[in-house]
Amino acid sequence: MSKVNDATLLYKVSLNSDNENEIENDEITYNDNDDKVPLISDEQETVIRINNNESTEIQNDNFTTQTLSAPIALYNNNSLLLNSKAESSVSITDNNTQSIGYITAEKDKIKPEDIDKITPWENQDDEDIKKIELETEWTLHQAAQRGLFEAVKNLILSNKANANDKDEQNCSALHWAAINNHLEVAKFLLIHGARVDEKGGDLMATPLHWAARSGHLQMVTLLVKHHADPSIIDNQGYNALHLSVHGGYPMLALYIISLGVDVDSLDPMERTPLMWAAYLGNSLECARVLIRMGADINLVDKTKFTALHWAITSRHMDVAKAIIEAGARYDIKDEHGKTAFDWIENEGLKERYNKIVKDYKLSIEYKTGSAKDTKNKILGFLTPFVLYPVFLIIFGKLDWFFSIPLMFTLFYLLSFFIKTVLAKGGRNKMETNPIVASIYQATLFYIVINYVFVFIKNTPELWILHIMVISLIYISAHSYFVCLFHDPGNIPLLSVESRNKVIQELAEQDILDARHYCVECNIRKPIRSKHCRFCNKCVIFFDHHCPWTYNCIGYLNHRSFVTYLYTTVIGGILIFYVCLIYFSKLPIVEGSKYCLLNDRMCSILIQDPYSYANCAWLLCNICWCGFLALIQTYQIARGYTTNEAANYYKYDYLTRKEDVNLQYYKRRYYNPFDFGIIKNTIYFWCRSGYNKNINWYTIYDVPEDLNLQVIGGHEMADDSDDENIEMKDMV
Incomplete structure (x- = not known):
């Protein structure tokens, strides 16, 4: 027996036929009013004859009638209710009063001739519906x-x-x-x-x-x-x-x-x-x-x-x-x-x-904490520190037709080493290996050495600039290590009792789904949080997982991450400027006969190839860091995170209310947390403004009043030992 969904749309159909209200084979029609949807299912072909005193089931090569499946209520001799999504068909019995039946048919087998008026059931008054029932x-x-x-x-x-x-x-x-x-x-x-x-x-x-x-x-x-x-x-x-x-x-x-x-x-x-x-x-x-x-x-x-x-x-x-x-x-x-x-x-x-x-x-074998996993992480961390000076030596000591092929060979061997050794133990092992983070650390280490022992020594007149550079390097390094070691906002796990309570509460509210509950962590997910598959933790105010910081970027370390980007870019530009001044002071000497650059460049390569290579690598890092800093600045000004920018259509709170039930690609973006460039920026840097003390561990929906103040900020959440911390009531 077919079953009908609650959302089934009923239609009142007035029949108009000169032949005793008879609906014939290919003669059934309806007016094509613009508020109609087809009355016909694709499943079967059905014809029903309605007479004043009797009911006749017609069955031939093209049409059949079947048992009850969806309601039709006959008002009188010439009016009935049709279900537009019925899944099978029945004959309609008429005894000059009211009768009940069901109908479906193939679209192309019914034409609009005999049905002259269709009124959606949903437009009927409640009192009329009650009366019919x-x-x-x-x-x-x-x-x-x-x-x-x-x-x-x-x-x-x-x-x-x-x-x-x-x-x-x-x-x-x-x-x-x-x-x-x-x-x-x-x-x-x-x-x-x-x-x-x-x-x-x-x-x-x-x-x-x-x-x-x-x-x-x-x-x-x-x-x-x-x-x-x-x-x-x-x-x-x-x-x-x-x-x-x-x-x-x-x-x-x-x-x-x-x-x-x-x-x-x-x-x-x-x-x-x-x-x-x-x-x-x-x-x-x-x-x-x-x-x-x-x-x-x-x-x-x-x-x-x-x-x-x-x-x-x-x-x-x-x-x-x-x-x-x-x-x-x-x-x-x-x-x-x-x-x-x-x-x-x-x-x-x-x-x-x-x-x-x-x-x-x-x-x-390579499970986190095992001997092999620890060994791989140590190898991953040391590799950039070893290869960086090797590349500098190759670049400085050999002519380009030797150095370039040799460096490409080393890159290939490095990729082979990463795939066959460091990536062992699962597809996420590279994200949990510190090699990418170590590249930044090795770069910072060797550039600082180069700056202290070469640039400062040869440009003492730029002492003010040197102080600024050293200050920026310190701030950048400090911010970086905060991102590296600081908790980004990991959500505490629950006990079995608390977990079951959360599941039951969500079920009663009809929001037990992937948006509100994380099966991996068995916790209720606060709004703007996300489960990181690399860290295997849910993070509040999740921005992204950053391989350069070997950690997630969330509410508690996002400002440090942006500070690290800004200071890296500004400090890198100043170092590059000092580098240019240093190179300009070098005398022009005869370079290698195989050098394809101009005389000054060839001269620099002969006198200080290591500083030249360092500055070239520094320029590459300035470019990608600068691009990332611009993206972060724009997102902060607009009041959303990297995750929300990429996946806004997956979150109901970031789409217009009228688009919630549409397919993802049809949803339009709407951010309730966007209060303008100035307010968004002030909030990010000062944690003040419209949601000064909101505890993002306990916010599950967009507050009706975003000026709402919540008892306890993230500091309170960090210091609490309550395992059910995310279930604290918002006040």
Whole structure:
């Protein structure tokens, strides 16, 4: 039986035909008013003949009529209501009063001739709708199935029906309201005595089972609030967690687990929800949620299959990868003596499986804190300090036709070293290796040495400029190391009890989704925060992950990062200026006969090639730092972060309200935190203005009044030992 969504649009259709209100084969039409949507589904071809005294079902080569699926209420002899999104069709019975039926047809098979007026149901007055609901002879179960609240209310209050009455399928009205997600009807039934754990249907399932199977999180939440038991099993031996996994609903599964249902609940075949997620493969996120919530990945069912066996045999390699990365054993044998790998027959799958296992083994060997990981990090840190002077020597001692090919060879060997050594242990290992950060540190170290022992020594008359340069170098280095070692605003983790409380609160508010909850960290995500996949932490006011600082840039170190950029650019420009003055004081001498530059350049290369190479590299760094500083300045003035600039369409609070339900690419940008260039800049540097003391750890939505003051700033959050700090109430 087809089911109709709450959002189904009904139309009042007035029929106008000279042949006893007859709707013939290809003669059915409607007026093409501009507020209409097609009345026709693409699924079937249907024709219905309506007579004054009888109902006739017509069935031929092109047309069929079927059983009830979506409501049509006939007002009188020539007026009915059509459901524009019906999924099947029925005959309409007319007894000179009112009747009920359902209709669909193929678009091209119905033409606008006999229907002269269509009025959207949504434009009808509420009183008219109530009147129609009340005057039609609905049964309680029909009304509950279709979400007709007034009809349900009338039937219950007039004692024409009882909330616990069963229909011919042994189902209660609450079952039908639950499966169709009619919350208002379900609330009314529960208030008037509907048994929340009543079993019904062929599977003897409860309303909670029906809602879980359909993925209706709000309905499940409502039923649980009325003491529904999610651990009850149906005739198949499935509880609500099994059914939510069958449907591929990760957030619903997360909510049910938070209620205390065992994440490793067993069905009659001793299969866990994770095994079902691996077998069905309809939601990788479902499998990840179960793993993150503590599912035992090495359990076996009655056939001795593990979750990995089921993922492999059903060819869901993405789920298999997640299971292996979670630490699953891949050598467990089933009752036939086969491991999961032994079940692979497809060569392509074998190659992929071998790569997954190989990557997993490497990730274990190079796990953070292991000897090999520590060794790689030390190598990554020292490499720039070793190679930097090597490049300077090659550049200074050899002619260009030797030095350039040799430097390219060294670059190739360096990339090979990075790929085969430093990147071992996983795709994120390069981001967690300090080699990129060390490039800046090595550059700063050797340029400072060059500046102190060459430039200052040979240009003592520029002492004021030297003081400025040294001051800027100090500020830049200090800001850099603050970014390197300071907490960017990592959000504290929760205990199991606090986590479950947060999940249930979000579910009750209908905002249990990836935008508001991080499954990896098991925390509620404050507004403007993001989970960093490299650091594996959620960061408040997240800007970006910076490999140069070997850390995330967030609320607590963003100003230091921008200070580092500004001072690096200004200091670099001053050093470059001193460098030019120094070079201008060098005498012109005869350069190498192979030098292709002008006489002065060739002369400088002969006398001080190391300073020349340092200044050239410095100029490159000034360019990229300057570009990044300009971008940061613009974003600060506009009041948004790098992450928000790149992904604004993913965040409802950064799009216009009327665009929230549109596809991402159609959403228009709107920033409620933009108060103009001056105010935005003052706030960034002074933390004063419209949100002076806002604690970004506890802000989950855009405050209605952005002048709102919140007790405690980030300093309070840093100093608190409360593990549930992000749940503090905003005052």
